[in-house]
Amino acid sequence: MKRPKIRIGVTGLNAIDNPGPGVPVIRGLLEASSFDAHIIGLAYESLEPGIYMHDLVAKTYQIPYPSSGADQLMDRLAYIHEKERLDVIIPNFDAELFSFIKLAPKLKAMGIHTFLPTLDQFEERLKVNLPEFGKKYGMHVPKSESIYQVSDHKKHMDELGWPVVVKGKYYDAGIAYNSEQLAGYFNKISAKWGLPIILQEFAHGTEFNVTGLGDGYGNTISAVPMRKQYITDKGKAWGGIAITDEKLLKLTRHFIKETKWRGAFELELMKNKKGEFFLLEINPRIPAWVYLAVGVGQNIPEAYVNLAMGKAVQPFESFESGKMFVRYSWDMIVNLSDFEKISTTGEL
């Protein structure tokens, strides 16, 4: 049977040491059995490695940064769509999700499908809202408090205890062992990401991650837990093993059912000595280690595209255990003329 051709725009082609998920997503898409993927890269910077991977990406277009506004992004996407007739776009950066969620209805009207969380889902899982989120959906989260002035931390330290995790509204975090360190992180992070700063109880234990896919009606389409085996100095997994912890899977299904999560996600969890899991963070997108899920039999990018296209997708029931991923870096040789082309025309 001939597989239908689907034209898919993918962002996050920055396969560097702190990698974006674009390249692994594309690998999953190219291995899909239900369709024949034609990949259009969407890049912000001219050195994103995915731009130059011609065996994975048919053509790449530069797109404007989210900070230039949804209108400009829309104009650019309209131009790209005119040339490429995209069926689906998979945005893979945290910072661009807000814009794509807002643009989703317009994209749909043009014939471009997305499969993103709702704005409410996107916002209620923000770090500032995590305590509320935990209460609402009955999930353990570490205690946390938002502060607007350094001195306000004193009110909360009895409850939070030292050390404490100092987090920015969107990105960045540090672990402070005393008030001086806390003030240092507060100033550094707030200068970059603004207020408030979130103080989060430091959770001791082992970190676990789960990636998965919800259909928007509370059903779990996919869920694959992973334990990081090696962590880089940027805090990213360089090796990880797929695990079959039933408690983790149950927790993930609970999360999807309660929030009616729509789209892909990554849960970051901590397991303490008593074996209790605490939810540290929810990333509302596919993680960079998604190819592990593909490798153990749950092709999340493929299912994502089928859901976006409005097809019925059978939930994955199981996955192969005993597999791990080891990341590696790879030096490509690139013709300067390619760099020239993407730099001067914004297309390659």
Place this chain on the structure above:
Amino acid sequence: MKINKHIAVSDSGFVFNPVTGESFTANPMGIEIIEMLKQERTIAEIHETLLQKYHTEHTTIEKDVADFFELLKNFSLIDRHETTEN
């Protein structure tokens, strides 16, 4: 005013210095001036050519070309020590 002879300039506005490995982009006016520099035209000739071709005043061209040369110098595309002849 000598421009580095090895500089490669393409129609797309891409400027590449193979000695340093740096690359740049220039607008059509910038490319036009670089091309004239490669042909060893004097600053006065460059001014005159632009004035004939474009709708503007001499003072504007003089100011903008001087500024452009500053950029070229900053980017080591023309020799830093050779700035006052012509």
Place this chain on the structure above:
Amino acid sequence: MEKLRYERPLIKRLEGHMPSKFGMRTDYTPKTHIDGVAVAELISQHGSPLFVISERQIRENMRRARKAFETRYPRVQFAWSYKTNYMDAVCSTFHQEGSWAEVVSGFEYQKALNNGVDGSKIIFNGPDKTDSDLDLAIGKNSLIHIDHLDELYTIQELAKKQGVTARVAIRVNMDTGIYPMWDRFGFNYENGQAWTAINKIMQSDAMELVGLHTHIGTFMLSPNAYATAAYKLAELARNVRLKYNHEVSYIDMGGGFASTNTLKGAYLPGSDVSPSINEFAEAITTALINSDFPQNKLPLLILETGRALIDDAAYLLGSVITNKRLSDGRRSTILDVGVNILFTSFWYDHKITPAQPFTQYTEDTVLYGPLCMNIDVVRENINLPLLNKGDQVVIHNVGAYNMTQWMQFITLRPKIVMIDLNHQVHVIRENETLQNLLELERVPDHLKKFDL
């Protein structure tokens, strides 16, 4: 041979971490016309810089806001916030659209009377109301929103003297989860001050408690905070009902809705993140309807929205004085528009577009104003086409606060024009002249002569 359009030469280093804007479709749709009138024409007629207000946009904004609230709630009244923009032509446009006046000083109160607003449709807010201001407002049957206890006692005295009952409300401040909490204005909800003030009013014959007022902050991006505030006011109204069997006739939710301007330091532009008026309306009206008010006795909902109704109805036109290269290689452009007339550039990254078409080539630029003062920075960093001396620019979303907080400093303040619905341009405020200022000054005789 016809000469070609000139553009200054430009070369940029390509850096790996920087996205190249070359070759991309231009980000800068020029703004050549405002409501059908050419920017170039406006400047040649009226000079540069020049404030331009669109009557059409004001009316559209007002109608959209009314629709947002009136489709969700039966009784709604807007009151134009004078301090946001008290040009008489602007205020009158809002009054024609049905808005009452909301003032915060004797000066603004007089302005509202001058504009022909009936005293009973003026809401008098703010901490600084003089005895004579209050006396006048009581006599004119205005709605006086009490800020502090001293004011409460003064009103009581003045009303007794006049032998009338003053119509009052109290301003309530409260914790709505918003930082900073505006607890300097009015009476606090959580610590019981507000309830104490209400009891004092209810026990006085000289005052009638007609409403409850709050104003939780400015440039609010969270509609939910308004819902919290509305619940708390409804709770106070319920306590009044239970204790005194008295219904307050209105709830005034103040203003503070964000406009589409982009706050400095924000990652996403304001046009993407600022909630729409519908979202604020939904939060406020749902809270009121779900509260304890009897369904047939829902209070009048008053809104003092300023910024969100006027910001995008005004533009500031300016011209390029010169371009300079700074010592560190950055490009700078000096405009004839400075912080003296664009006060809001201290907290917004204003959208600025050229008023004439350009190529797609752009350069990162610092935009300075014309003042001989280091603080005069309009944009610290903006990517703009290659502007030449004399080129014109349009600064967007300047309707709120600039025409009231501007200062006469170093230069004179420019003209303001309004474009009406038939594209006719009206001068609504003349250029300030040297004479205007000298009229106010006096030089003592012994200082009048000097030899240099």
